[in-house]
Amino acid sequence: MITIKRLSECSLQDAVHAWNKGFEGYYFNMTTTVDLFTRRMILEGLSPTLSIVAYDEDKPVGLILNGVRLIDGKKVSWNGGTGVDPEYRGKGVGKLLMDEMLAIYEEEGIDVATLEAIKENDRAIKLYEKMGYKVVDNLVQLQHTGSLSEKAFSTETTFTYRRGIPIDASTVPFYKSMVPWQTQWNNARDGESLVAVDESGEAVGYAIYKRHFNDEGKLVALILFQCEAAPEYENKEAVVKALLHEVYGPFDIEVLRSAGNISATNEILRKFLKIEGFEVKAEQVFMIK
Template sequence: MINIKRLSECSVDKAVKAWNVGFEGYFFDATTNADAFLNRMVMEGLSTKLSVVAFHDQEPIGIVLSGIREVNGEKIAWNGGTGVAKDFRKKGVGKLMMEASFTIYREEGVKLATLEAISENENAIKLYESIGYQIVDELEYLEMNGSQDESPFGLSVEYKLQRLLPQQAGLLSFYKGGNPWQTQWQSAKGGEAITLVDESGIEAGYAYYRRSLDEKGNHVATVLFQCEANPECKDPASIIESLLHHVFGNCSESIKRVVPNMPVKKSKETSETLKSFGFKPTVKQVMMVKEMSN
């Protein structure tokens, strides 16, 4: 018999086992340990009260991690991972956990449920579509690593640079709060943000990002979460290019430059600009949403 429990009712060891068996044989190695699991829960705003674990004869066989945020006055839920043990796949366990998650979402007043799925994972996409999710965008995990011979990004002198916190970027009228969960300002813990302001004081664009240092204090990576131009301003490509110049500099450092879950449609201008300057997609996903009234 399959039992579904909230993650808050389970030990960390059981949760980690549920995750590891649930993602065995996945498209990439998703194996975790207790420290990494708990750190991810905190960094990505996931909740033990909102997440569920499936058990068979007291053994964990599946997991769905969830978090809830408020975007534009409405509660949005994110599925941060659905995994089912190999022996129990295609036997309804995933659907059972998802239905339990929907019950929790409704109890919490969630209006929209969101998730991402690897584009090649047709079985998962079919499951999500069968329970009401629809594909709304394609996402690309972009990278450009190592030092570059020349600075790829130009810099417009029309705009003044201002520095702020990621959460302040979230207050801008053109902030893209509907972009994927992991790109929202709440996921940029320890990050920095910038805006470009024109001569009349209008914000022309924003970006927020996080620099990673090794134990010796050396800069080893920069993760760009969002980089957007104000749609009311002219020449958005120039604005985005200037923002990228401030985020990545002249690219002379031999570091990793990562842009997770860049929407191909919702952030078309940014996506095309990044790829034109040498960023390459390494993972492709789809963004899916479900109206909780359905």
């Protein structure tokens, strides 16, 4: 008989076992450890009291990780990972987990439930749709390894910049708040923000990004969370190129440059990244209930 417990009632070893078995044979290697699992929960704002683990007697066989934030006055949840042990797939465990998760959402007064799913994962997407979720956007993760041309993202239009921390970007009038969880300003821990300002002093674009350094203090990755131009600004392309020029420089160093979960609607950003040789790492759908 399958029973479901809150993650806060389970051992970390059980949660990690459920995760590793649940994502066995996944599109990417998702194997984790207790330390990495704990770090993920903290960095992604996931809640042990709202996350759940399924058991067959004493054996952990599935889980769903959940997080909740207040966005624009609404309680918004995120499904940060749903996995079921291969031996238990197709036996209704996933639906039991989803039913319990939605019951928790109702109990918590959740206004909007969100999740992302790998575009090719038809089985999961169909389950989510049966539970009331709808695909609202297509997302792509792009990345580039190595150096870039010194002329990358060059533009003749100049802007001044307000540099700050991620939350600063959320204060511009056109900040996009209802975006995939991992691209929200809250997830850019130790990150930076860049607001482009035109000659009149108006904010015309923003970027949220993070520079990642290894233990020796060497820059190893530049991660872009969001990059947007003001909807009413005439020369949006110049804004996006200028922001990318600031975020991804200096270009002569060989590091991993990435941009995660870019919306299909952000055609300008996708275009300029692909021009500079960024390649598709993964594609997902963004779903909302």
